Amino acid sequence: MGDVPDPFIDLHTHSSVSDGTERPAELLQAAVAAGLEGVALTDHDTTAGWDEAVATARELPVTLLPGLELSTRIGYRSVHVLGYLVDPTDAALVAETTRIRDGRLARARRMVERIGADHPLTWDDVLAEASEGATIGRPHIADALVTRGLEPDRSAAFRGILHPASGYYEPHDAPSPLHGVELIRGAGGVPVIAHPAASSRGIVIDEEMLRTLVDAGLGGLEVDHRENVSHGKRTLLDWATRFDLFVTGSSDYHGTGKPNRLGEHRTSRAAFDAIVAAATGSAPVSGPGARLA
Ligand code: AMP
Ligand code: FE
Ligand code: FE
Ligand code: ZN
Numbered sequence: 001m002g003d004v005p006d007p008f009i010d011l012h013t014h015s016s017v018s019d020g021t022e023r024p025a026e027l028l029q030a031a032v033a034a035g036l037e038g039v040a041l042t043d044h045d046t047t048a049g050w051d052e053a054v055a056t057a058r059e060l061p062v063t064l065l066p067g068l069e070l071s072t073r074i075g076y077r078s079v080h081v082l083g084y085l086v087d088p089t090d091a092a093l094v095a096e097t098t099r100i101r102d103g104r105l106a107r108a109r110r111m112v113e114r115i116g117a118d119h120p121l122t123w124d125d126v127l128a129e130a131s132e133g134a135t136i137g138r139p140h141i142a143d144a145l146v147t148r149g150l151e152p153d154r155s156a157a158f159r160g161i162l163h164p165a166s167g168y169y170e171p172h173d174a175p176s177p178l179h180g181v182e183l184i185r186g187a188g189g190v191p192v193i194a195h196p197a198a199s200s201r202g203i204v205i206d207e208e209m210l211r212t213l214v215d216a217g218l219g220g221l222e223v224d225h226r227e228n229v230s231h232g233k234r235t236l237l238d239w240a241t242r243f244d245l246f247v248t249g250s251s252d253y254h255g256t257g258k259p260n261r262l263g264e265h266r267t268s269r270a271a272f273d274a275i276v277a278a279a280t281g282s283a284p285v286s287g288p289g290a291r292l293a
Pocket of ligand 2: 014019044254
């Protein structure tokens with residue numbers, strides 16, 4: 001490329017509308033303070049934070065790419081699919097994200113019931129940790145365990161009481177990755193597999209599944225992410241070349257809920273432009289002085 005440096009773009013963050021710790025407005029302010037020029041809001045299974053994020057982005061020197069992180073699964077294996085610039089009113093997407101959030105709520109209640117049989121933890125403790133209407137998940141149970149003094153911090157809770165091997169865990173209901181990609185495409189958005197090489201057991205999908213997802217409209221792979229292991233990243237880069245996918249890099253920021261820092265990994269201008277060009281569901285939002293506008 002020429003001498004203009006790539007802008008500073010982070011395409012994966014969470015607010016308190018799911019399991020981050022900052023309101024969407026605070027998240028946008030933190031992004032600007034961190035020097036980001038482009039940022040995506042990708043709360044789990046919800047676009048409920050978009051209005052606040054859009055209103056804030058219009059006032060700040062930053063470009064917002066509204067999105068979500070859709071929960072999907074293959075059996076017990078969880079596969080997260082980022083969806084950028086969907087139409088947030090798309091009926092099929094709204095119906096499925098509502099179903100996933102309802103399933104998450106019922107699953108969290110069952111987990112808390114089992115934990116509560118052995119430890120002093122109640123459902124009200126968990127509700128006290130979540131914003132009104134937030135997508136409930138293990139992070140909120142973790143925060144309640146910390147408040148109760150049963151775990152030292154959120155990450156420890158994930159390694160302890162909330163670990164799949166603890167006996168309290170159960171997966172939540174979610175569609176297949178193929179259906180997830182189809183839903184995002186159907187809503188005019190651009191699907192990207194989140195942290196595909198984050199599992200110690202290797203990449204979450206195999207090449208045959210990748211081909212199916214590419215045929216359904218998968219746009220890219222999130223390669224630069226702190227949880228992707230290095231040998232997995234090499235395979236992902238090889239796949240990206242062979243299947244003509246773009247690659248992204250992102251922080252997966254959760255506020256104080258995770259050690260991930262805003263902008264710790266970044267996405268190229270070329271990938272950002274590819275997403276915007278492929279999307280028909282909605283458009284990026286920029287405020288005065290935004291470099292990506
Ligand atoms: P769940 O989807 O309910 O099974 O919970 C898994 C989610 O917890 C993932 O989306 C993670 O991003 C999130 N999470 C948030 N904070 C942490 C943490 N400190 N350690 C591990 N996972 C976390
Ligand atoms: Fe999360
Ligand atoms: Fe994820
Ligand atoms: Zn995430």
